Amino acid sequence: MPSTPASAPAPVSAPALALDLDEGLLAQVTAAVHAAGDRLRERYEPRAAAVRAATTDEIVAAIHANDDAVLDVLKAPLLAARPQARWAEDELAGGALPPGEWWVVDPAEGNINHVHGMPDWAVTATLVRDNQPVLTVVHAPLTGDDYTAVAGGGARLNGVPLHVSAKTDLGAALTGTGQARPGEDERTFRRIGSSVARMLTAGLVVRVSVPATLQLIHVAAGRTDAFWQFSDVRSGLVAGALLVAEAGGAVTDVHGAPWTLASPDFLAAAPGIHAAAVDVLSEVS
Structure with missing residues (x-):
């Protein structure tokens, strides 16, 4: 057989x-x-x-x-x-x-x-x-x-x-930003200042510090809820972008479009507050 x-x-x-x-x-x-x-x-x-x-x-x-x-x-x-x-x-x-x-x-x-x-x-x-x-x-x-x-x-x-924050209320969010490199142009500095003022009004606390990666690991770990930056410096963003995405977060530009290395700006956030963060930051010009 x-x-x-x-x-x-x-x-x-x-x-x-x-x-x-x-x-x-x-x-x-x-x-x-x-x-x-x-x-x-x-x-x-x-x-x-x-x-x-x-x-x-x-x-x-x-x-x-x-x-x-x-x-x-x-x-x-x-x-x-x-x-x-x-x-x-x-x-x-x-x-x-x-x-x-x-x-x-x-x-x-x-x-x-x-x-x-x-x-x-x-x-x-x-x-x-x-x-x-x-x-x-x-x-x-x-x-x-x-x-x-x-x-x-x-x-x-x-x-x-790691898992990102489960928050759904931007008003309860701890967020952060900072400059990416010395000698940014004046428009970038003005955008940073304006975005901080807007997010202080909409959120709970805003942390302004460097470097980006050490803020992004907190987003990935769920300790903070969002980080944004008006920059495309890839060495400060790629590590944190992958960590946040793999921890369940949203990684886009400040207008909510998918982030790529060609994007001029960056936002990483817990999914529950991402849309509200986009509403705040997309009005910054």
């Missing part, structure tokens, strides 16, 4: 295969970001900050020195982990990238805080594929926390799933 042929395995879909590959890459990225964080923590001198960063030239020099020291241990492992990926060199640049894979990295996200002896800084590494962030690690060296996300696989804090 002929044997019954075994059933053929079900084909693996392209999205599922990409998710498996990206999750497999996560450990390598985390190890590289940890090594970079160790280097940045070694350079942290809160009690000496006022002495070594007293002038603009000294602040700029300290910022560049941090970047150079951290990139020395971060860049090579990431490029080795994904040899086909290119490196986005200018961390203050914005706009869409050419097709393919890119590492968008901030070796000292919140560098200005680090230089001034404040604790709000981190190291971030995000893999962008065809202008979509697909994997990110945000490491906070002073606490040891890792915020990670893989597209389609959820967002996590130290391995525990």
Whole structure:
């Protein structure tokens, strides 16, 4: 009697295969970001900050020195982990990238805080594929926390799933914004000021601070409810955009259209207050 042929395995879909590959890459990225964080923590001198960063030239020099020291241990492992990926060199640049894979990295996200002896800084590494962030690690060296996300696989804090806020009332919301780079144009500064005034009226509390990523991890974790920025600086947005989206949040521009790297502005919010936040921010010109 002929044997019954075994059933053929079900084909693996392209999205599922990409998710498996990206999750497999996560450990390598985390190890590289940890090594970079160790280097940045070694350079942290809160009690000496006022002495070594007293002038603009000294602040700029300290910022560049941090970047150079951290990139020395971060860049090579990431490029080795994904040899086909290119490196986005200018961390203050914005706009869409050419097709393919890119590492968008901030070796000292919140560098200005680090230089001034404040604790709000981190190291971030995000893999962008065809202008979509697909994997990110945000490491906070002073606490040891890792915020990670893989597209389609959820967002996590130290391995525990993250979820955005369940609030539905903008009047009860904690929101935030800030500038993206030094020397923004006057219109951008006026928009920031106007948006803060409008959101203070509509919401509960507005936090104005830098860097963007450290505000966005709070949105992803449900600690705050929305963050917006009138900027396209990709290194400050891609990590948080993926974390918030994978934690169940809405990521758009301030008019409610889907956010892309080409968008001129940015809004990430809990779904229950997103529409109300758009109503407030879309009137800012």
